[in-house]
Amino acid sequence: MTMSRSALRRVLIVNCYFPETREPIRLPGEVPNALAPVLLAGAFARERCDVAIHNEVSDGFLEIYRPELLCWPELVVLSGLSAAFDRMLHLTAYLRTQNPGVRIAAGGLAIRSLPKYAQRFFDYVCEGDVEQIVPVIEDALGRDCVAELSTPRYDLAHWIGRGISYAESSRNCNFRCGFCSVTAHGARYRALDAEHLRRQILAMGHRRIVLIGDNQFHGGTQPSFRERVELLRELRAERRFDHWAAFVTDAFFWDERNLELARESGCFALFVGVESFDAEWLRKMNKTVNSRRSQVELIQRCLEHGILFQYGLVFDPTERRIADVQREIATICADSRVPLPNFIFLSIPLPGTPFFRECWKQGRILPHTKMRDLEGSTLSLRSLDAAEDVARFLGTAKNLHGFRAKALAHQARHLWRYRGSLSAAQILVSSITMASLLAPQFTSNPRTLLARRRPRTHISTTDRLDDVYTPRLRVAPQYLEHFVPTWITDAQGQLNPALADDLLAQREPGRAAG
Helix, strand or coil, X not given: CCCCHHHCEEEEXXXXXXXXXXXXXXXXXXXXXXXHHHHHHCCECCCCEEEEEEEHHHHCCXXXXXXXXXXCCCEEEEEECXXXXXXXXXXXXXXXXXXXXXEEEECCHHHHHCHHHXXXXXXXXXCCCHHHHHHHHHHHCXXXXXXXXXXXXXXXXXXXXXXXXXXXXXXXXXXXXXXXHHHHHCCCCEECCHHHHHHHHHHHCCEEEEEECCCCCCCCCHHHHHHHHHHHHHHHHCCCEXXXXXXXXXXXXXXXXXXXXXXXXXXXXXXXXXXXCCHHHHHHCCCHHHHCCCHHHHHHHHHXXXXXXXXXXXXXXXXXXXXXXXXXXXXXXXXXXXXXXXXXXXXXXXXXXXXXXXXXXXXXXXXXXXXXXXXXXXXCECCCCCHHHHHXXXXXXXXXXXXXXXXXXXXXXXXXXXXXCCCHHHHHHHHHHHHHHHCHHHHHCHHHHHCXXXXXXXXXXXXXXXXXXXXXXXXXXXXXXXXXXXXXECCCCCECCCCHHHHCCCCCCCCCCC
């Protein structure tokens, strides 16, 4: 028997987010985008639960754009990256003020970063994978509200159009890079059953590109990898999608047969954690997998097989100078074999990582650094160059100011070089990727070109907070503290004692490799 909608249990799932600009903007065209809310929603029984999803990446801040949802749900599930921890606190304050009986569960990297501290604020603290929502549903709503078979709710993911959709086929990573959040929470790499991937692709309907949003699509055993690729080949033959893309490491390219399998099954692009072409820095970060073979040769091999190669660069100002990164950019611009990076961002001392512990031990973390600052556009570490110079670099050069003419010339040479192996669609995507590097917010939402931009210092000690740290709606007095930033260090640069256990935690790692 189908229940009336008014009798259904009301569930709100929110992907929490702070825009890099620290302005209240929406980025509907952002790639990649959230998948966790889609998977979480699938765990709720459709016949007993009315589920709504709000994705702050594409939809903007909940209290600004959909405040009516604050007093609606019985259960709220919050997820987000490490820097979004304070957004979870803001929403919790609004929800508990307007809807005192609501129960709130929180998960994602933000909670994995501060699992002990988070217990002060949320009814349920979920450090694990999305399946951990099942006992939460049972406790908060009852066993009959758990779906018999979890099927992703792409129908609720309005930010996913007919172009790119998202799926997962594995969890975590089999490498242990020192700066990576996956290393911080210590979970082992796990290839999921191929049927899990099949259900996702069948549930999403036809899409032009399926992005397999794993940390490491090629991890695990070779038979497991081949099984997933064969499934993709089968589903593509059934016209479930046109192409697929995924995240891999350099190890994927060592065996040329992997590229052949990927291309034959419809692989459009591969995103690789290059991070840097500096072998010494890669060694310090335990990313030696990237220095075993010539990265340029591997990139060339990928593109000659007709697969786009996409990557990002990391600037670690504690080990490298601005001039080093500028030389690296100039070298890339002079070499048509290598594409431009998708983005350039700062190294981040994420809680629980070996990099965080090393930075803390060496006194490198700046005073008044906040969780909100851990997003790659804010300097939170003592740098070799003057902090103001690094900040100026972040505000301009990371979007290739000073290199734009060279970048445009490089793009023309690069596309001409691979004109015989790349399709027209891949050439278009490569060009859009370059545009997103030059103007990231504009590419995700052209309206941001006209948005008011207030100055930032790009230094954690002095940078301004987002306007949403000041409550926009009435908040009960006991929840006003939720709008105080979560400090990692105080004015003297000492660790916040309330966070110390989480910040310096050494979680037991899985099989290390590298």
